[in-house]
Amino acid sequence: DGGIIQSPKYLFRKEGQNVTLSCEQNLNHDAMYWYRQDPGQGLRLIYYSQIVNDFQKGDIAEGYSVSREKKESFPLTVTSAQKNPTAFYLCASKSTTTNEKLFFGSGTQLSVL
Amino acid sequence: QKEVEQDPGPLSVPEGAIVSLNCTYSNSAFQYFMWYRQYSRKGPELLMYTYSSGNKEDGRFTAQVDKSSKYISLFIRDSQPSDSATYLCAMRLDFGNEKLTFGTGTRLTIIP
Numbered sequence: 081d082g083g084i085i086q087s088p089k090y091l092f093r094k095e096g097q098n099v100t101l102s103c104e105q106n107l108n109h110d111a112m113y114w115y116r117q118d119p120g121q122g123l124r125l126i127y128y129s130q131i132v133n134d135f136q137k138g139d140i141a142e143g144y145s146v147s148r149e150k151k152e153s154f155p156l157t158v159t160s161a162q163k164n165p166t167a168f169y170l171c172a173s174k175s176t177t178t179n180e181k182l183f184f185g186s187g188t189q190l191s192v193l
Numbered sequence: 194q195k196e197v198e199q200d201p202g203p204l205s206v207p208e209g210a211i212v213s214l215n216c217t218y219s220n221s222a223f224q225y226f227m228w229y230r231q232y233s234r235k236g237p238e239l240l241m242y243t244y245s246s247g248n249k250e251d252g253r254f255t256a257q258v259d260k261s262s263k264y265i266s267l268f269i270r271d272s273q274p275s276d277s278a279t280y281l282c283a284m285r286l287d288f289g290n291e292k293l294t295f296g297t298g299t300r301l302t303i304i305p
Contacts, residue, residue, distance in 0.1 A: 084236075111291070120201065122281065122295030123237075130291070138292070170236050180225070180288070184236025 083107065086171050086185035093158065093165055094193050101156045101188045103171035109183070110176045112154035116140060117168040117187075126169075129154055130176060158190060166191050196220055199282055199296030207304050212269040216282035216296045219263065223294070225285040226258050228267045230278045231298065237281055241267065272303045 084105045093099045105112065111130045115123040125138030129148040143162025148154055154173075158165045171185040199216045206212055214228075225244055229237035241256035243249045243265075249256045255268040265284075269276055282296040 113291075120297055122197065122199075122297050123283075123293070124295075125292060128291050136291070168234075172236070180242060180285075181239050182237075182293070184238065186236050187234065189234070 084171055084173055084183055084185035086169075086188050088188060089186070091188055091190045092193050093190060096160045098157055098159050099165075099190065101158070101169055101171075101190070103154045103156065103185060104152055105154075105171075105173045105183075105185075106152060107173055107175075107183060108151070109173035110151070111174045112148070113172040113174070113182070114138075114144070114146065114154070114156045115170040115172065117170060123170065126156065194219060195297075196294050197282065197284065197296045200299055201297050203300040203302060205302045205304055206272060208272060208274060210272050210303075212267075212272050212276070212301060212303075214267040214269075214280050214282075214299050214301070216265050217263055218265075218284060218294075220286075220294075221260070221263060222286050223284040224287055226256070226265050227283040227285075227293070228254075228256055229281040229283060231281060232278045240280075274303045274305050277302045 087102045113128040114126040124140050127146040129135035145157045169188045172182045197218045228241040230240050231237040243256050246258050246260045253270045257266040279298040279300045281298045283293045
């Protein structure tokens with residue numbers, strides 16, 4: 081089965097803790113994205129990467145970090161500097177050569193303890 | 194003022210009805226328009242993708258773009274309970290631009 085796997089489905093963060101959300105894709109897509117979804121707000125772009133070992137900040141990158149060491153993987157770390165981390169986090173990927181369709185994972189709900 | 198405005202609903206209609214979902218936007222430079230469907234606690238999936246003004250039809254779904262009014266619509270004909278979901282509009286400035294601007298989503302329930 082091809083797709084995007086996000087894990088875990090639910091994650092809890094303690095005060096001052098960094099947590100990492102996993103995103104893996106086997107679609108052979110070059111571009112990968114992290115979005116944050118809050119109630120009453122549209123999806124907002126955190127970070128994106130178009131090629132391995134390169135990534136760019138989105139609209140709300142503060143308090144987050146990413147890495148892109150492999151084409152298949154784009155983990156997101158929510159650092160202690162992110163003061164309001166509770167949200168639904170969505171990873172997505174896209175081919176940069178064929179079409180504009182974004183494929184999304186099933187999301188990770190992050191909550192603060 | 195948000196760049197993209199979308200009525201959050203909730204919107205409830207009986208099965209078989211025609212559903213109309215809408216978004217307005219303020220940036221006239223948007224050229225690419227999309228509609229995504231999102232089931233509860235799942236990732237969005239692309240339903241319709243249109244460029245510039247005009248209509249596009251795919252099965253029971255029709256996307257309409259009116260750039261002069263900065264207004265886009267999604268129509269669902271013969272609505273089914275399986276259409277119950279949140280519908281998000283999204284738009285992009287130009288091809289290859291990585292930034293999608295999303296509406297807040299409209300929560301739709303189709304009543305059997």
